[in-house]
Amino acid sequence: MKLYQDFFKLIDETPLIDVATELQQKVDYAFNQRNNGNLQRWREAYANLPDVQTKHIRLDTSHVSIGKQTDMTLQQQEQILQQLKILKPWRKGPYKLFDIDIDTEWRSDWKWDRLTPHIAPLKNKLVLDVGCGSGYHSWRMAGEGAKLVMGIDPSLLFVMQYQAVKKYAPNVPVFVFPFSLEEMPKNIPCFDSVFSMGVLYHRRSPIDHLLSLQNLLKPNGELVLETLIIEGGENQVLVPRDRYAKMRNVWFIPSVPELIKWVQRCGFKNVRCVDMNQTSIKEQRSTPWMNFESLADFLNPDNPDFTTENYPAPRRAIIIANK
Numbered sequence: 001m002k003l004y005q006d007f008f009k010l011i012d013e014t015p016l017i018d019v020a021t022e023l024q025q026k027v028d029y030a031f032n033q034r035n036n037g038n039l040q041r042w043r044e045a046y047a048n049l050p051d052v053q054t055k056h057i058r059l060d061t062s063h064v065s066i067g068k069q070t071d072m073t074l075q076q077q078e079q080i081l082q083q084l085k086i087l088k089p090w091r092k093g094p095y096k097l098f099d100i101d102i103d104t105e106w107r108s109d110w111k112w113d114r115l116t117p118h119i120a121p122l123k124n125k126l127v128l129d130v131g132c133g134s135g136y137h138s139w140r141m142a143g144e145g146a147k148l149v150m151g152i153d154p155s156l157l158f159v160m161q162y163q164a165v166k167k168y169a170p171n172v173p174v175f176v177f178p179f180s181l182e183e184m185p186k187n188i189p190c191f192d193s194v195f196s197m198g199v200l201y202h203r204r205s206p207i208d209h210l211l212s213l214q215n216l217l218k219p220n221g222e223l224v225l226e227t228l229i230i231e232g233g234e235n236q237v238l239v240p241r242d243r244y245a246k247m248r249n250v251w252f253i254p255s256v257p258e259l260i261k262w263v264q265r266c267g268f269k270n271v272r273c274v275d276m277n278q279t280s281i282k283e284q285r286s287t288p289w290m291n292f293e294s295l296a297d298f299l300n301p302d303n304p305d306f307t308t309e310n311y312p313a314p315r316r317a318i319i320i321a322n323k
Helices: 002-010 015-032 039-047 074-086 108-115 136-143 156-166 206-215 256-265
Strands: 064-066 095-097 100-102 126-130 148-152 174-177 191-197 217-229 269-278 303-307 315-322
Touching (some): 002 148, 002 174, 015 156, 015 174, 039 074, 039 156, 064 136, 074 100, 108 217, 108 269, 136 148, 136 174, 136 191, 156 174, 191 206, 206 256, 217 256, 256 269, 256 315
Parallel strands (some): 126 148, 126 191, 148 174, 191 217
Antiparallel strands (some): 095 100, 217 315, 269 315
């Protein structure tokens, strides 16, 4: 695919070039052999997007903003609107494509605003964004001047959403690959910054996840870890019996002191918590672009400080550390 061919040109002088063939094979497998009954429909939606060029690209605002309505005809704007709707649900964002406001489930810009005052500058850096979804934060990283952002997410829908945005910003060095961290090639400690946001609690082995992140960082590289937490002291961890906030795949939710201990135990240094925040129904909610259940449906209607299962309502922390 041409989109990824551009990526391989950009990694020519990085250690990633040594695993280029393996990365290409994983892309081919995901799009040609992975079983997903909706993929053809999503591919057709992408193919039916109008061919329009734009110079209007803003990656440093709350909405990842690409294009203006004046760049296209009204017929083309209606065409792009219909194809983007086929790619619903849109979860991470928001985006604005040719003045079409994609009001995503998450106001991911709020999380970005909470963490950017604390992270190392991304200008001219090689960055990995793990579990990036449609790539919203990857685009924001490029807006901070990153030399190259590699996002990874196993959801083919999210990757097709990314490709729809990328069609109109082909020269921005953001690339989202259709696989998980576990599928990343090993022994390539080449990234200046590695972000793992909203992933750790989905891992059956959080320690292995942290070690995998560490193995991809350069010496002194920066880890940005955002995850669910509970209130409490060291050695306190919530292990849901079944579901947490109606999610089946939540395994471990530690307290902040315990999470810091995990990160330190994995060999990171300068480990610090820079933000704690209880997720609000204004930050995560149903919208016309994600019209399924969302946070309000996951909370106890009699006491929103607890989930429907009577666990503490979602709280999140941002941990920053160095290899």
